[in-house]
Amino acid sequence: MSKTTFSLGGVHPSDVKIAREKAIEVLPLPQTVYISMAQHLGAPATPCVAVGDQVKAGQVIAEPSGFISAFVHSSVSGTVKSIGARKDLSGKDMTHIEIAVEGDEWVEGVDLSDTLVTDIPQDKAAVLEKIKACGVVGLGGATFPTHVKLNPAPGSKAECLIINAAECEPYLTCDYRIMLEKTKEILVGAAIMQMVLGGCKTVIGVEDNKPEAIAAFKSAIKELGYQGMEVLPLKKKYPQGGEKQLIDAVMKRQVKSGGLPISVGAVVQNVATALAVYEAVQKNKPLVTNTMTVTGDCLPESGLHNYLFRIGMPLSYIAEYAGGIPSDAAKIISGGPMMGKAISNMDACTVKGSSSLLYLSEKTTKRQSEGSCIRCGKCADACPMGLEPFLLNRLYKVSDMDALEQNAVQDCIECGCCLYSCPAFIPLLDYIRQAKGQVMGIMRARAAAAKAAAESKTENK
Amino acid sequence: MDKYLVSPSPHVHSAVSTKTIMRDVIIALIPALLVSVAVYGWAEIMVLLVSVLSCVLVEFVITKYLLKKPSTIGDLSAVVTGILLAMNLPYTTPWWVVFIGALIAIGVAKMTFGGLGQNVFNPALVGRVFLLVSFPAVMTHWEIPQGFFGADAVTGATLLGRVAEGDSASFVENLEVVPTFIMNVGGSAGEVSALALILGFCYLLIRRVIKPWITLSIFATVGLIGMVFHEFIDPAFTGGIFNILSGGLVLGACFMATDYVTSPMSTKGGIIYGIGIGFLVMMIRYFGSYPEGVSFAILIMNMTVPLLNKWCHQKKYGRD
Amino acid sequence: MMTTTIIWTIVILSGLGLLLALVLFFIAKKFKVEEDPRIDEVEAVMPGANCGGCGFAGCRAFADAAVKAPNLDNNYCPVGGNEVMKKVAGILGYEVKEKAPQVAVVRCNGTCENRPRTNVYDGASSCKVKAALYFGDTGCQWGCLGCGDCVAACQFGALSMDPVTGLPVVDESKCTACGSCVKACPKGVIELRNKGPRGMRVFVSCVNRDKGAVARKACIASCIGCGKCVKTCSNEAITVENNLAYIDFAKCKLCKKCVEACPTGSIHAVNFPIIKKKEENNE
Known part of the structure; x- marks a missing residue:
């Protein structure tokens, strides 16, 4: 098996995917959720419900306020308690909608069953509209609205859809779990995007530290009989999951400075996004859930989890449910250890793009004092x-x-x-x-x- | 912990630090040190100890009392300078000369520029060259050592010294390069065993402390020039392999020219730098009045490093 | 033989020197840049700190602009103050508008004691980096971040970080009111205020715009926007906007009533002759 990777630079941090064997568990509902209006790249959404309104899970509660913006849906059923400023992860004020949870009732038309729907609708415009209406955004980190990315400017042609299954960040395992547990759903999602992009080639890039996921994808592609879709094992190197690096690794092309991936014929979508597209198009389910990993080097084996969460759950609630913050945690991070954000406010809530609650010990994470540059290069x-x-x-x-x-x-x-x-x-x-x-x-x-x-x-x- | 840390990403760091790098360099120098100690005996240990201790002491005193800053001896860079300086001196060097060398190396070549990372010239080489021009008798006086094997002390000259003096007989005699490669008695500590030095160099390569390009380009240039002059111009010129293995070239190419601070950062720059050193070494050896030119060649090329850093950039992603 | 060599050497070198001197002379003549001589004169009286406090790249740029401008209304050297400006005006034959001398004032009470830390910042020691990352390591997102960007920006050595309070301290004798620190502070904590008669001045040492309860929780010495100072002030010098009081130094008569009225002690009066023990630490 010849393996490829991106050409310039990169580092090899130890991958510490200690939570890889933990199956995805569903988090129970908290009493209150706080749904942020800034869940995506671009302009924050504008609330379209009022205090006191009854909402159901999956109901639109905020509308996009620009071209690059996205719908936000309620992740629970209940009453809108307040709409106002609340501090996010980094303590900055952002408009949140507070909803008191009452039962778990979903809006009509949402298919919550596990049945795999493989019939792909062929109407591109309708599919794009559905992806937009379900508030799907890129879940690889940047949370760029997916419908914008899947609809390249006229004149540019997508040659290759790259499904980013690299998960190159150490510790994180939530993408790995959905690759194993929702393999076919991801592939159907990928096939939908492939259709929208006009039937280009699709490559799923997986790092070679996840052989089980590579095998699962290969057998599922065979089973579903998809043409023009292949799995490409990539040699483990950080940041393989960077959009530009993945394009380089898969297509051996480099995006010009300031250019978009489509300029070299590439569209990159994360595995979790593919799953969200599947759920939106085939199941009518808006993006109100996602998976996250609770992990860290100071957690006992029993404290490691992969969770299916709903957006708006307070991080403190998740931490408590997972067994509390370990006593020797020195830093709490949302996201991976390389690019994640340090959390200074545990009252902040999950958003569409949340991917982890990572506890690092002082030894691992405390920065050492700055020395002088020895020009080692x-x-x-x-x-x-x-x-x-x-x-x-x-x-x-x-x-x-x-x-x-x-x-x-x-x-x-x-x-x-x-x-x-x-x-x-x-x-x-x-x-x-x-x-x-x-x-x-x-x-x-x-x-x-x-x-x-x-x-x-x-x-x- | 009741208060959590907050910082921008990334939140983890590789295990490599300045200290581990310097430690690796020290480990890499151990084989060559062992060989030289075995050959030269206690006198070599004395030179080594005096050199390392004075380098560390000078740095400590300067940072602590002159600059009034936290001491930087913990990063082990002064230790490395001390070892390298010792390896560039004859084992017969009196202790006070070694101390003056250390004073110049750390005090002048390193600290006046602002300490680690700021110096233009390789400190150990500045120390050595200072001693070479100030105490030429001491620095070029080689005695056949007593060492731990026991032999009568006889005043001798190094191979290159003899060749420079026109003693072509000894040159012919030393055409057998294989023994030279393993052990070459009569020179400073770092010139004894090319094999031991290359062993250490390989360790640094495996640990990814340094990249091979500078060293290889020096070897290639020296070998090529030596071959061309010897084969095509005049057989009286020493040949390529001989020049690579003799004198301080292996030490210089493997450990002195590759010093991070005073070598170019990019691979391209490194190759130009290596070619420059190789060329200068051969010109000094062939036409200069000193028998040995590695120190001067490296110091001269040290001066070009800022320019090479400015001119040679690596390829950027998505840019031509 | 020897003598001829020496003579020839001298002759050739002298000839070469003469030739090159001539070349240089003609080049200097030909490429001479005509400049208003007054620029040099003005530059000569400038402080020469090149601090940029006037808004120009340096003292020469200021001199150039001052010579070209029709009057001195928009050009003022805060470092040199009125004295230098009078000299400049004398050279150029302009009128100078005198300005009251100013001084940098740190408007934050967030000492380690008043404003407890809620987390530990572990990034690069730069206020800009810290401000871009998050709201800071205390409950107050407005106040001083304590990484010393202002200290680094000050070219006159007038600022230093107090290791006890974690706040910058202005040395009034060295501060030239050039404004570098004001620009360097990402939180806008530092303000240039009129120095006042014999240095006496009253100011609100807080920039917290949160509502009273929030501000109070974050820092016990914060301005809570209660407006008591506004009521006590007989000169209408104080306004409260966005939960934050501000004293207009042009109107303030230095009566200090507001200092006593402030429930959190966020209004400071400095350099007044009556010595209160507490005030020594304040500035």
């Missing part, structure tokens, strides 16, 4: 975008924005490889993220100014 070797983090860091310190732009700081994907590999523990990414933000601000302002200038020119004519 390990950060540049590790950077999957081929950037030179040591240089970007130095340029940021002297605020040389032009040089930062020339050295492509805006291409940074914030994967964390540089900081991970720096032997002097220099917080490279912390600074580069700032630099990237500032440079992108300058670039946007320049683009806007150029656009305005062009417009005024045409007006004058």
Whole structure:
């Protein structure tokens, strides 16, 4: 079996997928859920229910407020208690809808059974509309609205749909579990997206540390008799699941700086997104549930779980149900250890893209004090975008924005490889993220100014 | 813990730190050290101890009392400099000369530039070259050692020294390169066994501490120039293999030229840097007045590193 | 033989020197950039800190702009103050509008004691990084983050972090009111305020815009927007907006009634002759 991977950089953190054998359990409903309006990339949704309204699970409670935005549905049935600001993971205020849970009644038409529906509707527009109406967003991390991604601009043609089953983040196992437990559902979801994209080739990229998932996909594809769909084992390397890295690994093509994957004929969707598409199109079920892993290096074997959660569940509730926060946890993270967000507020609630509750011990996660750069170049070797983090860091310190732009700081994907590999523990990414933000601000302002200038020119004519 | 840590991602770190890197370099130098101690005996141990202790002491005193900053000796880089300096000195070097070398290496070449990571020149080499020009008699006085094998002390010259003096007979005699490769008595500690040095170099490669390109390009350049001059111009010029294995070239190519701080970061830059060192070594050996040119070649090429870093970038994703 | 060599060496080198000097002379003539000589004069009287506090890239850029501008209304060097500006005005023949001397004021009471930590920040020691990441390691999302970006930005050594309170301290004798720290602070905690007569001034040392209860919970010395100070003030100098009081230094008559009225002690009066023990720590 010849294995492929992306060409530039990358690191090999130990994968610690200790929760891989834990089957997905369904979390019981809490008394109250708080559903955030910012569950997706782009503009936050606008609430369309009022305080006191009775809602059912699966009912639309907020509407998109822009082109890149998404519907939000109620994940439970009950009464809307309040609509107002509440602190999210990082303590920033965001509008949440508070719903007191009463029973578990779903809106009509939602098929909650486990029966596999393999007949794929052929009306592209209707399918896209359904994906949009069900509020499906990319569940690989960026939560980009899926219907936008599946509907490339006219003139661009998708050649390859890549299903991102890399799950390259250490510790996380929720994608692995759905690959084993919902194999066929994922494949049907992939086939739906394949149809929407006009019958392009589909490649499922799985890292080779998940041989069971590779085998399951292979036999299920055979069983379903899907054509033009294959499983591609990938050599384990972080960040394989990065969109640009996966395209490089699978298609041996590189997206130009600032370009979209579709420019090289690629559309990348996460496995969990494929499952959400299946549930939306075949089962009429909006995206109100997802799977997450409760894991960490300071949890006992019994504390490891893979859960099916509903959006809006407070993290503290999940932590408590899972057996409480371990006493030697030093940091709690939502997401993987490489790109996840440290949680400073356990009252925050799950969102569509939540993927884990990760407890790390002080030994694993506490940063060591910063030393001096020994110019070893390990950060540049590790950077999957081929950037030179040591240089970007130095340029940021002297605020040389032009040089930062020339050295492509805006291409940074914030994967964390540089900081991970720096032997002097220099917080490279912390600074580069700032630099990237500032440079992108300058670039946007320049683009806007150029656009305005062009417009005024045409007006004058 | 009642208060949790919060930081930007990533939340984990690789096991590699400056300290583990320096530790690996020390481990890699052990075979060569053992061989030289076996050959030169207690005197070599003395040089080594004085060198390491003075390097650490100088760094400690400067950081603590002059700069009033937390001491940086914990990162072991001063220890590495000390070992490398000792390996570049004859075992007969008096202790106070070793100390002056350490003072120059750490005090001048490293700390005046701002400490670890800031120096332009390889500290151990600056120390060595300073001693070479200040105490030429001490630095080029080689005695056939007593070592632990016991032999009568006889004043001798190194192979290259003899060749530079026009003693082609000894050159011919040393055409048998295989013994030279394993053991080459008469020189500084780091020149004794190319085999032991290459063993250590392989350890660094396996541990992924360094990349092989700089070393390989030095070997290739030296070998090529040696072969061309010896075969096609005048057989009186020493040949390629001889030049690779003699003098401090293996030590220089494996451990001194590959020093992170003073070598280019990119592979492309590293290859140019290695070719430059190889070329300069051969020019000094063939035409210069010093018999040995590795130290000078590396120091000269150290100066080009900022430029090489500026010119040579690695390929970026999605950019031409 | 020897003598001729020496003579020839001297002759050739002198000739070469002369030739090159001529070349340089003509090049300097030909490529001379005509500049208003007053720019140099103005630059000579500038403080020369190149701090950018005036809004220009440095003292020469300021001098250039000042010479080209029709008056001095928009150009003011906060570091040099009125004295330097009078000299500049003298060179250029302009009128100068005198400005009251200002000083940087840290508007946060969030000492470790007043504002308990709720988590431990473990990222890069930079307020900008910290502010971009989350609301901070205390319950107050408005106040000082304590990583010292302002200290790093100050070119005059006027700022330092107090290791006990975790807040920056302004050394009034060194502060030139250039505004670098104001720009560096991502939370907008630092404000340039009029220095006041003999340095006496009254200000609200808090920027918390949360509602009273929330603010109080986060920090016991926060402004809770209760408005008591507004009522006590006889000069209408105080306004409360977004749960936060603000004292207009132009109207404040330094009566200090508000200081006594404030239930949380968030209003500070500094440099007044009556010495209260507590006030020594405040600025």
